[in-house]
Amino acid sequence: RGIRVGYTPDVLTDATAELSVALLLSACRRLPEAAQQVRSGGWTTWKPLWMCGYGLSDSTVGIIGLGRIGQAVARRLKPFGVRKFLYTGSGPKPETAAEFGAEFVPLTRLAEESDFVVVTCALTPATQGMCNKDFFGRMKKTSVFVNTSRGAVVNQEDLYNALASGQIAAAGLDVTTPEPLPTDHPLLSLKNCVILPHIGSATYATRSTMAVLAANNLLAGLRGEPMPHELKL
Amino acid sequence: MWYHKPAINEELLQSLPNLKVVASSGVGIDHLDVKLLSSYGVKVANTPFVVSADTADMGMALLLASSRRIVEGHQMAVSPDTEYFPADWLGVEVSGATLGIVGMGTIGYKVAERAKAFEMKILYHNRSQRKKEEESAVGAVYCKKIDDLLQQSDFVLLAVNLTPQTHKLIGKRELELMKPTATLINISRGLVVDQDALVEALQNKVIKAAALDVTYPEPLPRDHPLLKLKNVIITPHIGSATTKTRWVMMEEMVESIEAGLAGLPVPREVL
Numbered sequence: 001r002g003i004r005v006g007y008t009p010d011v012l013t014d015a016t017a018e019l020s021v022a023l024l025l026s027a028c029r030r031l032p033e034a035a036q037q038v039r040s041g042g043w044t045t046w047k048p049l050w051m052c053g054y055g056l057s058d059s060t061v062g063i064i065g066l067g068r069i070g071q072a073v074a075r076r077l078k079p080f081g082v083r084k085f086l087y088t089g090s091g092p093k094p095e096t097a098a099e100f101g102a103e104f105v106p107l108t109r110l111a112e113e114s115d116f117v118v119v120t121c122a123l124t125p126a127t128q129g130m131c132n133k134d135f136f137g138r139m140k141k142t143s144v145f146v147n148t149s150r151g152a153v154v155n156q157e158d159l160y161n162a163l164a165s166g167q168i169a170a171a172g173l174d175v176t177t178p179e180p181l182p183t184d185h186p187l188l189s190l191k192n193c194v195i196l197p198h199i200g201s202a203t204y205a206t207r208s209t210m211a212v213l214a215a216n217n218l219l220a221g222l223r224g225e226p227m228p229h230e231l232k233l
Numbered sequence: 234m235w236y237h238k239p240a241i242n243e244e245l246l247q248s249l250p251n252l253k254v255v256a257s258s259g260v261g262i263d264h265l266d267v268k269l270l271s272s273y274g275v276k277v278a279n280t281p282f283v284v285s286a287d288t289a290d291m292g293m294a295l296l297l298a299s300s301r302r303i304v305e306g307h308q309m310a311v312s313p314d315t316e317y318f319p320a321d322w323l324g325v326e327v328s329g330a331t332l333g334i335v336g337m338g339t340i341g342y343k344v345a346e347r348a349k350a351f352e353m354k355i356l357y358h359n360r361s362q363r364k365k366e367e368e369s370a371v372g373a374v375y376c377k378k379i380d381d382l383l384q385q386s387d388f389v390l391l392a393v394n395l396t397p398q399t400h401k402l403i404g405k406r407e408l409e410l411m412k413p414t415a416t417l418i419n420i421s422r423g424l425v426v427d428q429d430a431l432v433e434a435l436q437n438k439v440i441k442a443a444a445l446d447v448t449y450p451e452p453l454p455r456d457h458p459l460l461k462l463k464n465v466i467i468t469p470h471i472g473s474a475t476t477k478t479r480w481v482m483m484e485e486m487v488e489s490i491e492a493g494l495a496g497l498p499v500p501r502e503v504l
Binding site for chain 1: 315351475
């Protein structure tokens, strides 16, 4: 129908990568759960193994989709003592991967070897439902799964089963299908699942920049001029 | 001993004439009277370096959780009352913000290493200045006067040990020097902060928020105002709480005890 589309890539990379790491840390260190115990009075005495989570030192981090956001995530995780970065996607990206010494591996190997899995890929027919029963079945019992891409990349029923049965240790989701989840959704009942309301880019600075960019795209489109960021259809 | 129990005093030491060594979990020894123990010929050991990485991770976790409103966001996402996610529900980006680290020891320095990857500007206050190479590796700028750090920081993180000199280091005066948009993060000891002054500062919006892994006492009494404030995140002293680290701590404590009982030099002895 000859409708042009503008969008706002790039300007939200840092905010989203930052949120991904914040979510990873909140999930692996059980932050919301622990904070809740403090408020509810569940914290009575201190015991050595109470509220223990998983550390990043000497860990293997697997990034699904080493695009701009995936790279920004890796950059932020590096000084936490990560021993190895793995990544997967449609093809290897040697120049990008070199910064982290990241190794390109098949999805199955990434699942098997990672202590932390971070999903930062685009949603496409190839990635839809990619994180499913087989994927979670290969992950370590002590591993943490983080999704800040799109809810549909994950088979939510399989994720629920993996978390409930202890097949993986914990998950952090900024995105789900739908958003919000229905109030009786089983994922909402899990203590080891941190869910956020799709706030990857939700900072004053980033949303302002996005808004200005979107407006400029629109104005350019209305004037029949090239847009700052046009989606090629 | 785990945490700070039992309380070690003259009475206890007199009742344990054969006590040779006390192994304490973690790096903090503010709960131990080392001079007193020494006068009874008892050696003291702690578990210093093993806790550093996890505690630094926790410091960053609290900083990020506060700034990006993780705890609130999670509550919204799982609440049965939430019908949609408001488009104007926003947090503040950590990238490019200024972090002031008070106490640049092992843990403080590890926090700086992590914060640098988020493109934060790093200021630090310490009893002594760090070497030039150490400073430039993380881009940290020394503030000889804590006031300079407090006035310029968006996030103030406390990583000092508790001593008579650091007791109530952050009080009403220091909180008033901080920006009204600043957040206080404490991964050191509750008593480093004048807690009553902190409550007042948070209630009166003198500072924006606080994220605390430590308080005094622990846990706080059920009716304590800090538990009711919306702009506060409190975690139950879990800085070193990973299964791996807690196991290493246990092994280190046992190793120190065995050496002490055998009359050998005690690893990680506190002198």
